[in-house]
Amino acid sequence: MRFNLAGAMLAGMLLAMTVQAEMICAFSFPKHDLPTPWPVTFGLPLAQGQARDAGALFLQDAQGAALPLQVKVNARWADGSLKWILLDSIISAGGEYSLHHYPERGKADSSAAIAQTQADGPLLLSTGGIRLEVPASGALWRYWQGDDEGQADLRLLLQTESPGPTQEENWLVPAGADKATREYGSAGDRERLVLLEENGPVRATVKISGWFTAADGSRAYQYIIRLTAWQGLPQLKAQITFVATEEVETNFLRGLELRLQRRGGSAGTGTVTRELSGDGALSLAVYGSPRFYHLVSYRERKAPVADISWHQGGSWQKLSSSEIIPGYFQSGRLTAAVKDFARLFPKEFSADAAGLSFHIWPERSGMVMDLRRRTGQRPEHHDYQNPVGGMGVAKTHDLYLAWDVDAPEKFAQAVNTVCHPVISPLYYRNTGAAGEYLLRSEEHFPRLEATISFYFKYLHQQCREGRYEGMLDWGDIPLMPHGQRDHTGASHPES
Incomplete structure (x- = not known):
């Protein structure tokens, strides 16, 4: 059996590249009219064994350019690999992004701290x-x-x-x-x-x-x-x-x-x-x-x-x-x-x-x-x-x-905009970090999805029409305790 050294080296290089740069997930930010650049903070789960060192992660935009990234480890799997991470970056308005794992990158440079x-x-x-x-x-x-x-x-x-x-x-x-x-x-x-x-x-x-x-x-x-x-x-x-x-x-x-x-x-x-x-x-x-x-x-x-x-x-x-x-x-x-x-x-x-x-x-x-x-x-x-x-x-x-x-109205709008990434629910489920659960489906769970949709619309309507505003009220959801009557006399059952 002949041993092809050149072929083995090429295969090894390809394998190394595959190991060195693994894409963990792709996501996008909604195309809000944000000032450029704009800071974002968001969390991600990782599947068990996918990455061990936060310094080996890097973020890319749609053109493949690396973005500044700061990673905080909030939880690890039993084997020590990353489970939940908090990421900070500075992005442009909207667009497609991807998180990659590069084991040879090494640990993050602490000398770059602010x-x-x-x-x-x-x-x-x-x-x-x-x-x-x-x-x-x-x-x-x-x-x-x-x-x-x-x-x-x-x-x-x-x-x-x-x-x-x-x-x-x-x-x-x-x-x-x-x-x-x-x-x-x-x-x-x-x-x-x-x-x-x-x-x-x-x-x-x-x-x-x-x-x-x-x-x-x-x-x-x-x-x-x-x-x-x-x-x-x-x-x-x-x-x-x-x-x-x-x-x-x-x-x-x-x-x-x-x-x-x-x-x-x-x-x-x-x-x-x-x-x-x-x-x-x-x-x-x-x-x-x-x-x-x-x-x-x-x-x-x-x-x-x-x-x-x-x-x-x-x-x-x-x-x-x-x-x-x-x-x-x-x-x-x-x-x-x-x-x-x-x-x-x-x-x-x-x-x-x-x-x-x-x-x-x-x-x-x-x-x-x-x-x-x-x-x-x-x-x-x-x-x-x-x-x-x-x-x-x-x-x-x-x-x-x-x-x-330059544009104070746009700046104020950005302050009041929730800027979180849009990631496939399937990715969240497949990591297993949040346990087993079924994905939302109006086809498979029509009555459940209709009930949830109606209830959120009801809450939004209550807040809008009731004008639940002011320093001590804005952000709260007007719910009555179970088993008690509200101002209309309606009873809220225990279950």
Whole structure:
């Protein structure tokens, strides 16, 4: 038997190439009108034994060009191979992509990480698009972007007197006149924690947590901020969470503001632009209406309205009001946008010559957040049965900041777009990572699919007609507990 060395070498090379570059799956992103480039984060399951090293994975676009990729391993199979992974990348708008496995690639280079930790001193992040400093005291963070630099702080205002009797269902109530208040801030917090949660070649996320602190050292409300930066992008995301930790009978949220101290220059939103000097300030505000759901017909419920106002000479002047709400606010080169800004009312952006403010709860609205227990009102609601009322309630807001944005409307649209890949359900099932299950099929399961489709349409209709909006309601699904009656008297069975 003759041995063909050349043929064996060629076969070996082909086999090696096959082993070295195995495509794991193909997927696409919907062709949203996203700014280019745009960061994405998504998860994928892998079949057992398919890959062991996250550094051996790489991402390609439809033209075969490699894309920046950061992989976090969330779970492994019993044999140690990858089971669930979280991927970060920066893509163009829409298009086809594929994930590949290349065993010879080796482990990921940790030297490419965005953040730099120091034994003593602040955490430093440098993406090529922005530089950040996150200290353990003082300002929450400082930034440098070209000729723009600034720092961020939080301010909390609590009203310590009751605004009046509770109003069933409504948590957005008038503050009342001449009520006592107490001010707190993030700058005086001496127990702040700074934790680097993610640090890779594409994305770095820093968790900043602490307490709002008054001048006398007393504390109220917790804050948690997750600050995210992406390699090469002049862009930041600040996920701001506050926790209502105080007793609700004598503590009412009156104002909550994230302030970016920076040079203003000009401000604009929608079709309005103003130069900033002296006490000049521009505001975009959505204050909303009292939140009654079952006591008021849905036909009487109004859509939120945005007011654009100008401050000059010590007073505010309304420039326009509209149900068409701009999703962004600009201050000089900086563009700010908040996910679901219009639906998370009350909300406000304002800018003056000294900086930009995102008002999570606008003091200028004249309203407070009432979390008191509604004694004797609608006892079938579990939240009304809570002895401490809404104490412990928390809410998160997603604030995006970007510099030199050419199309702010497109940027705001991207902030409010869910950008997840479209992958074959068959791929998910074949990996076995989620166990055994049957794929959706209107042909094989017509009654089940019809029931599921109807129920989701019902939920969407309820949210739309009921206008389940506002900071404490948007994003929740209006479901009654099993075995109880709703406001119409209909019973919801146990099964």
